[in-house]
Amino acid sequence: MIKILLSIFVLLNFSITILDAQPQGQVIWSRQGTGGIYAAFPTYDYNNDGIADVVAAAYYGAYPSPPIRLFLVSGSDGSAIWTRSDCQGVWGNRGLSTISDISGDSIPDIIMGTPGGIFPGRTVFAINGVTNATLWSKSYYPDAGWVYSVRPTVDINNDGYPEVLAGVGGVSTTGNRGVAQCFCGHTGDSLWAFKPYDAVMCIFPHYDINNDTVPEVIFGAGGNGYDNKIYCLNGRTGAQIWSYNTGGSVEYVIGIDDINGNGVPDVVGGGWAYKVVCVDGLTGSLLWQNTLGSPRVIYDLRRIRDINNDGYDDIVVGSWSNQVTVLSGLTGAILWSQTVGGDCWNVDTLPDMTGDGIPEVVAGAVNGRNVMVLNGANGNIIWQYNFIDRVYDVACGADFDNDGYVDVLVSLQDQNSQPYQLYALKGFVAGIEEENMSAFVPKIKVIQLKDRARIKLSVPVGKKFQAGLYDLGGRRVEKTPATIARNETNYIEFIKDTKPAGIYFVRIEIEDYKTETVKITLF
Numbered sequence: 125m126i127k128i129l130l131s132i133f134v135l136l137n138f139s140i141t142i143l144d145a146q147p148q149g150q151v152i153w154s155r156q157g158t159g160g161i162y163a164a165f166p167t168y169d170y171n172n173d174g175i176a177d178v179v180a181a182a183y184y185g186a187y188p189s190p191p192i193r194l195f196l197v198s199g200s201d202g203s204a205i206w207t208r209s210d211c212q213g214v215w216g217n218r219g220l221s222t223i224s225d226i227s228g229d230s231i232p233d234i235i236m237g238t239p240g241g242i243f244p245g246r247t248v249f250a251i252n253g254v255t256n257a258t259l260w261s262k263s264y265y266p267d268a269g270w271v272y273s274v275r276p277t278v279d280i281n282n283d284g285y286p287e288v289l290a291g292v293g294g295v296s297t298t299g300n301r302g303v304a305q306c307f308c309g310h311t312g313d314s315l316w317a318f319k320p321y322d323a324v325m326c327i328f329p330h331y332d333i334n335n336d337t338v339p340e341v342i343f344g345a346g347g348n349g350y351d352n353k354i355y356c357l358n359g360r361t362g363a364q365i366w367s368y369n370t371g372g373s374v375e376y377v378i379g380i381d382d383i384n385g386n387g388v389p390d391v392v393g394g395g396w397a398y399k400v401v402c403v404d405g406l407t408g409s410l411l412w413q414n415t416l417g418s419p420r421v422i423y424d425l426r427r428i429r430d431i432n433n434d435g436y437d438d439i440v441v442g443s444w445s446n447q448v449t450v451l452s453g454l455t456g457a458i459l460w461s462q463t464v465g466g467d468c469w470n471v472d473t474l475p476d477m478t479g480d481g482i483p484e485v486v487a488g489a490v491n492g493r494n495v496m497v498l499n500g501a502n503g504n505i506i507w508q509y510n511f512i513d514r515v516y517d518v519a520c521g522a523d524f525d526n527d528g529y530v531d532v533l534v535s536l537q538d539q540n541s542q543p544y545q546l547y548a549l550k551g552f553v554a555g556i557e558e559e560n561m562s563a564f565v566p567k568i569k570v571i572q573l574k575d576r577a578r579i580k581l582s583v584p585v586g587k588k589f590q591a592g593l594y595d596l597g598g599r600r601v602e603k604t605p606a607t608i609a610r611n612e613t614n615y616i617e618f619i620k621d622t623k624p625a626g627i628y629f630v631r632i633e634i635e636d637y638k639t640e641t642v643k644i645t646l647f
Contacts, residue, residue, distance in 0.1 A: 149509030150550040152525045154203035157545035159186025161422040161535035163217035167524040168232040175199040176522035177493055179548050184213035184239045186565055197525045206256040211619045212238035212245050217517045218326050219522045220272035226285045227252050228308040235288050237271030248290045260312030268303050269293025277329040280338055280360055291324030291343055300350055302341050316362030323353035330379050335358055342391055346373020354393045366408030372397030376425045380453050381436045392439055396423025412456040420445045423469040429483055431459055431501055441484050442471035448487045462503035465492015472520045475530050477552055486532050488518035495534050507553045513542040522549045529565055568573045568642055578618040583609035587635040591616045
């Protein structure tokens with residue numbers, strides 16, 4: 125049974141003017157995370173107030189008092205819904221994820237991978253999203269190392285629940301071999317395991333290459349210099365399909381468009397080889413590379429809607445440098461770079477705020493100690509916010525203050541006098557002047573239902589609208605019939621369990637207005 129978790133990118137039909145002095149970001153709410161917060165993102169509305177809530181995890185090496193390691197907080201004000209102190213914390217944002225219901229209560233749950241020594245370190249946790257109880261756990265001590273990455277994937281064993289992917293480090297006693305593993309989401313039983321010759325730094329479901337209804341798995345290996353490859357595994361069995369040696373430890377991989385026309389989305393990765401590479405998603409052969417140069421260790425990669433109008437989505441790069449860079453997804457050429465501050469380790473994309481149909485970019489600079497929102501088309505600064513402590517994570521949030529715009533989550537280290545470590549900042553701040561406010565601005569919201577994804581949207585009465593559902597390869601999976609809006613509030617629905625799990629784009633066409641795009645993830 126496929127369920128839905130979502131990240132929304134809504135392309136709005138208006139334009140803005142950025143004032144000569146960039147506006148300062150504005151705080152919606154903040155909360156303390158003693159010891160530092162290393163990961164936070166929006167999740168299900170657990171307290172039923174109509175606003176997505178936030179799950180956040182502490183830095184694993186901290187010893188906070190009180191010793192809270194995992195938070196579920198209200199998206200509307202940051203107040204705690206529940207907390208846990210017995211699950212170690214995370215190494216970074218890859219070690220925490222929401223997963224569709226694996227407990228049987230029809231409400232999404234949480235998965236977490238921990239670093240450190242003995243249990244609760246080196247462990248995969250499956251946690252009930254409502255009660256915070258442990259559903260199951262898998263400790264890798266003493267046979268393997270830190271758990272760097274966890275992600276959900278589709279139901280493989282036909283029990284009606286999604287499964288869990290884990291990327292794990294190695295230890296010297298077992299030849300430093302890491303583990304890429306797939307667990308039954310409901311029970312924690314191992315479905316398969318693959319052991320490269322180094323740590324698995326990141327792991328993600330990708331695309332169903334062999335048409336067996338299960339997306340294959342991509343991951344990056346590295347950490348100790350023993351194995352520097354991007355791997356693609358059979359998602360059902362864990363057997364290797366291909367690998368590509370990048371020449372350095374691989375920190376991050378993502379899927380992109382099919383740029384060579386063989387029908388399979390391709391893969392981009394980067395890390396300690398100081399370059400971004402794009403390889404064929406079917407064979408692993410090199411398609412392009414861009415050597416950005418030392419010390420530009422690649423830490424984060426995000427796909428962004430086509431900037432240069434060549435028909436292919438592009439790539440946002442976060443690295444161990446003071447710049448954010450956007451590369452052409454088709455060629456790897458630099459489209460723009462913007463200086464944001466020392467060590468820009470984390471990037472994400474936000475809904476379009478400039479009216480050009482291109483999402484914006486949010487970047488966090490660890491040692492620049494700031495967050496910037498940049499124009500996705502050219503890198504110009506829209507707004508920024510400065511902190512005293514280091515910025516360890518940024519993420520596209522939800523509309524936490526109900527003003528119609530998606531907001532930003534920021535996670536901080538805890539070493540200086542910054543009073544709080546988790547912040548929700550307004551996505552659209554005062555000081556940004558809107559033009560053409562008489563133009564119709566559609567509002568779009570995705571609603572989670574048990575058996576379908578419902579999209580609520582505003583359409584001018586009398587105008588036609590319809591929507592297409594597209595997979596990552598650009599293939600249209602479904603199209604709704606053209607409908608005339610009889611009221612301003614309208615709905616589009618897609619049945620969930622008739623489609624493979626994965627990331628999709630919903631393109632909504634409204635008569636006489638720009639096409640709107642919503643990015644959703646089906647599980």
